[in-house]
Amino acid sequence: MTPDVENNEWKAEAPYLASLPRTNPFCVPEHYFGTLPDVVKGAVYIDQLKQNITTTGFTVPENYFQDLEERISMETNSDLLDLIPQGHGYGVPDHYFEKLQANILAKTTAEASPLKRESKIVRLWHSGLLKYASAACFILVTAFGLYLNQQNYIRETRLDEIASEQLLYDIDVQDIIDHVQGNNIEEEKADELETYILNNYTQNDLSSNL
Amino acid sequence: MKQVEDEEILAKFADEKTRNEAFNLLISKYQEKIYWHVRRLVIDHDDADDMVQEVFIKVWKNLEKFRNDSKLYTWIYRIATNESITFLNKKKLHNNTPLDDVSEELAESLVASSYFNGDKIQMKLQQALLTLPEKQRLIFNMKYFDDLKYDEISEILGTSVGALKASFHIAVKKIEVFMLNEDISF
Numbered sequence: 001m002t003p004d005v006e007n008n009e010w011k012a013e014a015p016y017l018a019s020l021p022r023t024n025p026f027c028v029p030e031h032y033f034g035t036l037p038d039v040v041k042g043a044v045y046i047d048q049l050k051q052n053i054t055t056t057g058f059t060v061p062e063n064y065f066q067d068l069e070e071r072i073s074m075e076t077n078s079d080l081l082d083l084i085p086q087g088h089g090y091g092v093p094d095h096y097f098e099k100l101q102a103n104i105l106a107k108t109t110a111e112a113s114p115l116k117r118e119s120k121i122v123r124l125w126h127s128g129l130l131k132y133a134s135a136a137c138f139i140l141v142t143a144f145g146l147y148l149n150q151q152n153y154i155r156e157t158r159l160d161e162i163a164s165e166q167l168l169y170d171i172d173v174q175d176i177i178d179h180v181q182g183n184n185i186e187e188e189k190a191d192e193l194e195t196y197i198l199n200n201y202t203q204n205d206l207s208s209n210l
Numbered sequence: 211m212k213q214v215e216d217e218e219i220l221a222k223f224a225d226e227k228t229r230n231e232a233f234n235l236l237i238s239k240y241q242e243k244i245y246w247h248v249r250r251l252v253i254d255h256d257d258a259d260d261m262v263q264e265v266f267i268k269v270w271k272n273l274e275k276f277r278n279d280s281k282l283y284t285w286i287y288r289i290a291t292n293e294s295i296t297f298l299n300k301k302k303l304h305n306n307t308p309l310d311d312v313s314e315e316l317a318e319s320l321v322a323s324s325y326f327n328g329d330k331i332q333m334k335l336q337q338a339l340l341t342l343p344e345k346q347r348l349i350f351n352m353k354y355f356d357d358l359k360y361d362e363i364s365e366i367l368g369t370s371v372g373a374l375k376a377s378f379h380i381a382v383k384k385i386e387v388f389m390l391n392e393d394i395s396f
Contacts, residue, residue, distance in 0.1 A: 014386035025328020043263040
């Protein structure tokens with residue numbers, strides 16, 4: 001059967017399709033078929049190289065591939081470990097860590113305090129120098145106290161004298177004369193009293209009452 | 211330029227000294243036919259470019275084993291067809307999608323392609339083709355665009371002529387209906 005006869009068969013069954021021009025709607029980049037032979041030969045050449053050069057030229061350490069599976073499984077296991085939640089499974093009482101610091105501080109300060117007591121003790125009275133210094137101070141204080149006391153007595157005496165002198169100056173002369181005369185009256189009264197007693201009382205009365 | 215006969219290419223390829231020359235001649239003779247055959251199946255230019263290189267690498271590797279049991283171009287076509295179908299199957303597996311979704315994907319790449327200069331009717335025809343099962347699309351392309359005879363297609367695909375005819379007629383009817391009924395809107 002020739003192609004024309006073959007085509008006539010379907011053309012009769014599909015007249016619309018038969019009426020369409022049988023053109024190629026696809027296109028290719030410019031000069032594509034001009035360069036395609038070189039591209040194909042290049043591809044063939046590379047394929048031959050791949051077949052002829054079976055080794056890559058690179059080498060690996062001895063037993064590399066034998067250990068590779070184990071190392072990969074270790075890596076993957078470590079990755080699996082990373083997936084496990086970070087918690088360690090243990091628990092502590094409520095507010096444990098809040099109290100922990102205070103507890104530690106309390107214990108550490110309690111242990112630190114005896115150290116302070118063990119600081120060096122200097123016994124003052126065992127020092128000869130201090131004894132002499134103390135004695136010297138005592139003497140000085142005593143001497144200073146006596147000196148001050150003496151000074152006060154002299155000053156008070158002098159002040160009394162000055163006050164008496166000033167009083168004499170301040171008293172009126174007439175008052176002094178009256179006072180002296182008054183004293184004479186007292187002496188007269190004492191003489192009269194003595195006379196009265198001697199006259200009215202016996203020697204025995206006097207000695208028993210006195 | 212006068213096309214070199216397949217026999218001459220094969221003879222030169224058999225000689226170690228003229229093998230490269232024979233391969234150059236073979237590429238020059240078949241590159242466009244193979245490219246368009248692959249391109250119509252995989253739609254995208256870059257994919258087609260990769261496929262063409264793979265096809266010719268296989269030709270280079272296996273041409274020594276080629277016997278004159280079949281024509282050279284049918285042998286190369288078979289390699290190209292198998293490579294294209296393998297590529298589409300890989301695409302299906304890679305995307306984990308059924309055939310219909312691959313067809314949709316191909317249709318999208320057809321619209322987005324910068325290497326498509328057909329008009330609306332030609333675009334619609336290509337979209338109609340993408341609604342066909344893979345085998346029907348393959349047969350339609352080889353018969354409609356490449357104008358191959360059923361015998362040649364049979365040799366390439368390893369399918370009987372009767373089965374090819376049936377598949378082709380089913381495909382033609384589906385496309386005719388699609389073209390007449392579907393609105394052209396792009």
